[in-house]
Amino acid sequence: MRTIVKICGLSTEETLDAAIAAGADMVGLNFYPKSPRFVTPERAAVLAARARGKLAVVALTVDVPLPALGDLVAAVDPDWLQLHGTEDEDTIRAARRTFGRPVMRAVGVSATGDLAAAARFAAVADRVLLDAKPPKGPGALPGGNGIAFDWDLLAGLEAGPYMLSGGLSVGNVAAALAAAPVIGVDVSSGVERAPGVKDPDLIHAFVSAVRAVGPIAARSQLESIAP
Numbered sequence: 001m002r003t004i005v006k007i008c009g010l011s012t013e014e015t016l017d018a019a020i021a022a023g024a025d026m027v028g029l030n031f032y033p034k035s036p037r038f039v040t041p042e043r044a045a046v047l048a049a050r051a052r053g054k055l056a057v058v059a060l061t062v063d064v065p066l067p068a069l070g071d072l073v074a075a076v077d078p079d080w081l082q083l084h085g086t087e088d089e090d091t092i093r094a095a096r097r098t099f100g101r102p103v104m105r106a107v108g109v110s111a112t113g114d115l116a117a118a119a120r121f122a123a124v125a126d127r128v129l130l131d132a133k134p135p136k137g138p139g140a141l142p143g144g145n146g147i148a149f150d151w152d153l154l155a156g157l158e159a160g161p162y163m164l165s166g167g168l169s170v171g172n173v174a175a176a177l178a179a180a181p182v183i184g185v186d187v188s189s190g191v192e193r194a195p196g197v198k199d200p201d202l203i204h205a206f207v208s209a210v211r212a213v214g215p216i217a218a219r220s221q222l223e224s225i226a227p
């Protein structure tokens with residue numbers, strides 16, 4: 001099975017088409033109002049319709065209450081939900097049940113102890129996104145900060161539906177995949193020329209860099225995972 005590639009925080013037709021042409025598997029549409037990647041539900045609906053059947057569209061939200069999430073799902077009809085805040089297991093279960101879509105839960109990692117939280121969420125979510133923790137201080141976003149964490153912390157990660165994110169780029173994604181036993185990768189800042197401005201050439205280069213690593217089975221620590 002090939003490594004899953006998600007390009008997060010798209011907002012234009014041009015960059016969506018680049019992700020599709022490059023062979024990405026998922027794109028993220030960002031509904032966090034303070035993000036430079038924020039898209040309105042109306043704009044997202046246009047992009048999601050364009051992507052339909054070509055790759056999976058992920059609606060990324062941060063601590064949005066279920067009724068408002070329902071409005072978003074109705075407007076955009078995403079294939080996946082990505083919960084990138086402090087949503088607990090009950091909320092994940094409720095979102096899966098209510099909206100009938102798979103849920104990805106992001107988990108910040110800065111120490112091996114965080115892998116316990118990741119495993120807890122992996123038991124109830126369809127996928128867990130292992131991301132860098134946001135930096136402290138004003139202006140930091142819950143994600144999309146372009147910061148990598150120490151991938152060696154993942155050496156003891158049990159096989160599971162884990163994807164890796166945080167500071168990935170064309171230059172480091174092969175090393176990240178060599179270190180981290182994950183089924184996929186997610187990138188945002190690393191394929192941008194400025195915050196919120198995705199670059200079609202960088203999207204192509206990033207997907208090519210992942211494909212050059214080869215399928216998951218070529219990474220020995222993942223031979224037993226069937227996502």
Ligand SMILES: O=C(O)c1ccccc1NCC(=O)[C@H](O)[C@H](O)COP(=O)(O)O
Pocket residue numbers: 008009028030032035036037060062084131141142143144145146147148165166167168186187188189190
């Ligand atoms: O990207 C954002 O602006 C963002 C804002 C609020 C919550 C999550 C956000 N991004 C989540 C993602 O899925 C990113 O792709 C992931 O954090 C990695 O980002 P980066 O380090 O910039 O590649």
